[in-house]
Amino acid sequence: MLRLAVIALLLANAGYYAYTQGWLRSAGLVTPEQAEPQRLQQQIRPETLKVLRAQGATNNPTPPPAPAVAPAADTAASAPAPTAAAPADAGECLQAGVFDDKQAAALRTAAAALPPGSWSLEPTPITGRWMIYMGRFDDQDTLDKKRAELRARKVDFDRAGGTLELGLSLGRFSTEEAAQRGLTALNAQGVRTARVIQERQAATGFILKLPAVTDAQRQQWLATLRPAMAGKTLSSCS
Template sequence: MLRFVFWTLFISNLALAGYQFGLAGKWPLETREPERLKQQVRTDQLVQISASAAQTSSEPVAAEPEKKPEVIACLELGNFLQSDAAKIEDKLKTLALGDRQSRINISETASHMVFIPSQGSKEGADKKISELKRIGVSDYFVIQDQSNLRWGISLGIFKTEEAAKQHLSNLNNKGVRTARIMPRALTTNKFAYQLHQVNGDEKSKLDALIKDLPAHEERSCQKTS
């Protein structure tokens, strides 16, 4: 009986030893830790991230909306003397705005005039005009009424005294020394251009063109009756 128990325990121990050392084969789910790590691919590039980051990274990135070019609904240039119409229109037609360009008449009441006193005669006025042209002054008007300003030269009529003083200062910088300012209520018929749906490229071209235009104001379109 003891011999039977001995051999039974001996065989059991041998079976247990073989199982522990892998002699009986490997079970599918019994892969040891070192061998499992060897089977992983490129473990050096694994990075641990949080659950919220993983959720965010899996969401599709929304495309930024395309920025639309800026368009000016209606731009107005004015107010110009009727005598300047041909020169201004010759410049504006290079923009090729077609029916997006229109012209409006404006009645403007001014109260201050920059002028050169009477030159005594038409010949004297013509001589003074030649001097003005030589120094680059092209905006003028020979006064021919029967007042004491006859054969004087108007260099601009302005709504405010401040605007008249600024224009006189600009003329002085060009070399005009005999110009003066006087109050004079006068209504003049001028005109302005309205330019519709002006895009960025057209505005850049316009800015380059209007540098050579007579004194003017650039503004949003005024309502016309």
């Protein structure tokens, strides 16, 4: 029974295929045409119709991407860095002092030969100074005898200097009170003829400052200033 059903199904399929292909046209079995002629008759000027491509469409193949260009920053980084110029000699700050009014006047005259702005005389206070003084002696022999006596008593001394020659200094102090205490101690050692004097009055002094002296300028400027520096020397600014 199943076999007959299969055979009947095969025959039915074969007959339908022959029918759709028009092979049974001679037997009067024709498939109806799938057409609607009335629609063709309703068309208005069909020859004017054109087929348009969708927007953005193209028949050309997509061009290959352009080769990447290295960023400007990378190019700059790969270039050799410019060689830094050697720093110029900025010069060294030098100073000397303290100078009194007379010495400062001589320095101003000498420093006028230097470039403008390359030097200055800066005021600074000079405190008073007191000395335990012994003298003034009449001659060198008397001075030498007094020195021998002080050595025997183990008392320190040095030259008084300046207008206090011929004389001896047994100590210099920033205040009169300190000098008096020092004299009392010396009296206890047997020193009787010494006294306290004011060696220097409080005043305004001056410091010579050269803010930027190069190695090439040092010797020339020092030669210009040395005669007016009263024996003082230049040193680095503190």
